[in-house]
Amino acid sequence: MAIIEFPKEMKWGAATAAYQIEGAALEDGRGLSIWDTFSKTPGNVLNGDNGDVACDSYHRYKEDVQIMKELGINVYRFSISWPRIFPAGTGEINQKGLQYYHNLVDELLENGIEPMCTLYHWDLPQALQDQGGWENRKTVDAFADYAEQIFKEFDGKIKKWITINEPWCVSFLSNFIGIHAPGFQNLKLATDISHHLLLAHGKAVARFRDLKVEGSIGYAPNTEWLEPFSSKQEDIDACNRGMGWFIEWFFDPVFKGQYPHFMLEVFDKHGAAPAIQAGDMEIISQKIDFVGINYYTGSVGRYKKDADLFDLEKVDIGYEKTDFDWNIYPEGFYKVLLKIKDQYGDIPVYITENGACYNDEVENGRVKDQGRIDYLKQHLTSLKRAMDSGVQIKGYLAWSLLDNFEWAEGYHKRFGIVHVDFNTLKRTKKDSYYWYKQTVKNGWFDM
Numbered sequence: 001m002a003i004i005e006f007p008k009e010m011k012w013g014a015a016t017a018a019y020q021i022e023g024a025a026l027e028d029g030r031g032l033s034i035w036d037t038f039s040k041t042p043g044n045v046l047n048g049d050n051g052d053v054a055c056d057s058y059h060r061y062k063e064d065v066q067i068m069k070e071l072g073i074n075v076y077r078f079s080i081s082w083p084r085i086f087p088a089g090t091g092e093i094n095q096k097g098l099q100y101y102h103n104l105v106d107e108l109l110e111n112g113i114e115p116m117c118t119l120y121h122w123d124l125p126q127a128l129q130d131q132g133g134w135e136n137r138k139t140v141d142a143f144a145d146y147a148e149q150i151f152k153e154f155d156g157k158i159k160k161w162i163t164i165n166e167p168w169c170v171s172f173l174s175n176f177i178g179i180h181a182p183g184f185q186n187l188k189l190a191t192d193i194s195h196h197l198l199l200a201h202g203k204a205v206a207r208f209r210d211l212k213v214e215g216s217i218g219y220a221p222n223t224e225w226l227e228p229f230s231s232k233q234e235d236i237d238a239c240n241r242g243m244g245w246f247i248e249w250f251f252d253p254v255f256k257g258q259y260p261h262f263m264l265e266v267f268d269k270h271g272a273a274p275a276i277q278a279g280d281m282e283i284i285s286q287k288i289d290f291v292g293i294n295y296y297t298g299s300v301g302r303y304k305k306d307a308d309l310f311d312l313e314k315v316d317i318g319y320e321k322t323d324f325d326w327n328i329y330p331e332g333f334y335k336v337l338l339k340i341k342d343q344y345g346d347i348p349v350y351i352t353e354n355g356a357c358y359n360d361e362v363e364n365g366r367v368k369d370q371g372r373i374d375y376l377k378q379h380l381t382s383l384k385r386a387m388d389s390g391v392q393i394k395g396y397l398a399w400s401l402l403d404n405f406e407w408a409e410g411y412h413k414r415f416g417i418v419h420v421d422f423n424t425l426k427r428t429k430k431d432s433y434y435w436y437k438q439t440v441k442n443g444w445f446d447m
């Protein structure tokens with residue numbers, strides 16, 4: 001088949017997040033996060049799993065860095081646990097928490113791997129949730145203060161920064177759909193939170209600029225492609241409205257300084273337009289250096305009155321699926337990247353997450369996850385198509401380095417290119433690890 005080749009200067013990496021891999025949830029002064037509370041509330045997480053131990057990367061990070069070094073990647077995306085730094089969300093700083101991230105970052109740098117740091121990957125300090133969480137504008141300022149502390153602490157060591165991971169998940173998945181922490185189901189709450197998250201992003205960028213921190217900063221919205229079932233205008237419009245929930249709602253404020261009118265109309269219909277204060281949009285829309293794009297799947301959609309907020313219903317037309325039951329839809333990756341470039345201009349893009357759930361187990365010391373290899377091949381091919389179409393891709397980071405705590409699905413859903421036995425914490429490199437290693441080394445693969 002075809003040889004798919006990438007530019008020499010492209011960065012290759014892997015991604016994780018604090019609550020999903022660290023464990024040591026009650027160690028060295030860490031405060032509780034909303035995910036500690038949510039996962040320990042019966043019924044919220046499959047099998048009652050929680051992040052108390054996870055991959056125990058808090059203690060095993062040196063082994064993990066060696067795995068990355070052998071993989072040959074040159075960038076590693078991780079997140080800092082806010083409650084490990086500020087156990088109460090603000091005020092007293094936990095020095096042991098800072099020390100852990102210095103140890104991790106130093107280990108990465110010593111092994112020629114560039115740290116890419118996500119400041120917020122969903123683990124809000126519970127103490128702040130107790131004061132209203134992201135619904136309270138005080139949390140926005142607490143985030144800016146936390147970000148400032150981290151910028152000052154790691155300036156010169158960390159040079160790629162991401163403010164917020166997937167504000168759509170933090171707002172709508174967690175406060176309207178309700179399957180993630182803190183688990184509310186209120187549309188007005190969710191839209192207010194989405195606004196406060198974008199404001200928090202903007203305030204952190206402002207502190208970054210004021211402090212003249214070395215490096216570049218962006219955010220990492222999640223994307224999805226919705227393909228109209230037919231060429232009927234009602235199907236096309238329904239899919240555009242549905243994608244507006246992930247894309248225009250979180251991109252227009254940052255890149256155009258305003259919310260998309262068609263989305264405001266949708267929320268207004270339900271009395272859920274967000275509360276915006278004078279000056280907010282200027283803070284939100286200040287320039288960023290790159291955008292992190294997370295892409296996993298796409299669906300076919302068609303118009304259906306009142307099917308959901310967008311008069312949209314998804315139609316299963318038989319695409320192959322991963323073990324998360326998500327369609328394997330690489331075409332959507334190509335299309336969403338071109339949509340973003342067409343609508344927001346030639347912004348530098350890192351693919352900060354792309355990967356697949358396959359729950360293959362270890363057999364005779366090996367994990368034959370051919371499904372994941374095929375998924376990566378197809379999506380990297382779509383990525384190359386987007387690059388050849390002019391999308392400025394700076395790097396690709398696979399989700400995830402390790403099998404880890406997959407939120408409401410617990411440890412049952414595996415996204416790693418490295419298998420983790422959650423009883424022994426033994427790491428086993430999967431077939432996809434070796435395929436990815438070869439691809440990173442060569443800069444090309446044979447489709």
Ligand SMILES: OC[C@@H]1[C@@H](O)[C@H](O)[C@@H](O)c2[nH]c(CCc3ccccc3)c[n+]21
Nearest residue numbers: 017165166169222294296353399406415
């Ligand atoms: O579900 C796989 C990964 C998570 O492990 C990451 O923490 C998170 O950033 C992330 N986002 C997405 C796409 C949005 C989504 C998240 C969770 C559930 C459904 C959709 C997939 N993933």
